[in-house]
Amino acid sequence: MLELDSVTHRYGDGDGDERADPAVDGVSLTVPDGQFLVLCGSNGSGKSTLVRHLNGLLEPDSGRVLVDGVDASDDPVAARTTVGMAFQDPRDQFVAATVGGDVRFGPENLGLGHGEIDRRAERALSAVGLDGREDDRIETLSGGERERLAVAGALAMEPAYLVLDEPFTGLDAPARDRLLDRLRDLHADGTGLIVVTHDLRDLLGDAERVVCLDDGVVVVDADPAEAVDDLPEYGIRVPDGFERA
Numbered sequence: 348m349l350e351l352d353s354v355t356h357r358y359g360d361g362d363g364d365e366r367a368d369p370a371v372d373g374v375s376l377t378v379p380d381g382q383f384l385v386l387c388g389s390n391g392s393g394k395s396t397l398v399r400h401l402n403g404l405l406e407p408d409s410g411r412v413l414v415d416g417v418d419a420s421d422d423p424v425a426a427r428t429t430v431g432m433a434f435q436d437p438r439d440q441f442v443a444a445t446v447g448g449d450v451r452f453g454p455e456n457l458g459l460g461h462g463e464i465d466r467r468a469e470r471a472l473s474a475v476g477l478d479g480r481e482d483d484r485i486e487t488l489s490g491g492e493r494e495r496l497a498v499a500g501a502l503a504m505e506p507a508y509l510v511l512d513e514p515f516t517g518l519d520a521p522a523r524d525r526l527l528d529r530l531r532d533l534h535a536d537g538t539g540l541i542v543v544t545h546d547l548r549d550l551l552g553d554a555e556r557v558v559c560l561d562d563g564v565v566v567v568d569a570d571p572a573e574a575v576d577d578l579p580e581y582g583i584r585v586p587d588g589f590e591r592a
């Protein structure tokens with residue numbers, strides 16, 4: 348279970364300078380094991396800031412974050428093993444020179460056998476449409492391909508919770524479908540999913556819960572059928588054809 352308890356985060360050096368308004372302001376949220384949650388909100392509403400607390404990348408100014416009962420600030424390594432994450436701007440996320448090397452790096456560090464590492468790497472690269480590209484050097488990838496590789500790296504870890512920040516950006520329709528299929532499989536196998544997005548297309552049918560942030564505060568927290576009524580007020584478009592149950 349992931350538990351955010353009154354989490355507030357302000358950026359700024361805190362060194363006498365006036366600090367900015369909180370990017371995340373007193374958010375409490377409990378995510379049960381295996382839940383498929385969509386986190387939405389307009390630009391700058393605090394989504395990325397919030398999820399970066401879940402694996403100890405950011406620490407709250409006040410409040411606390413518990414990952415399976417352990418404070419993520421006390422044990423960020425455990426939090427990072429339990430909560431896998433892929434970011435929108437993955438420039439600093441790569442550790443190897445090639446696509447295959449990068450996606451295999453995490454599973455290798457888990458001490459898995461070669462067969463399992465191969466299986467995970469293949470499955471993760473195929474889910475993002477980078478199969479057959481194992482030998483490509485990362486510096487030759489486009490921006491969109493790098494984002495897909497970052498998603499593959501997180502998928503290959505097969506963590507208990509997977510947090511994906513705008514994973515569908517830049518994907519064409521077949522690629523979206525392939526990634527969505529993989530997410531459905533992971534969810535069916537019990538992986539908790541938190542997908543950060545502005546674009547609810549394709550996700551509302553699968554998600555169990557929609558949380559919307561506005562100015563760092565949770566303004567909607569409901570199942571998709573209920574959430575759709577309130578989302579437009581916060582600048583989130585509800586896909587055509589999705590109706591309140």
Ligand SMILES: Nc1ncnc2c1ncn2[C@@H]1O[C@H](COP(=O)(O)OP(=O)(O)OP(=O)(O)O)[C@@H](O)[C@H]1O
Pocket residue numbers: 358359370388389390391392393394395396397
């Ligand atoms: N490293 C940083 N330093 C200072 N302010 C930041 C930093 N990162 C984010 N912010 C500010 O915190 C607020 C929340 O930003 P955040 O990136 O969490 O929002 P978001 O909902 O993920 O936005 P987007 O949809 O545009 O990615 C914004 O006002 C943003 O300008």
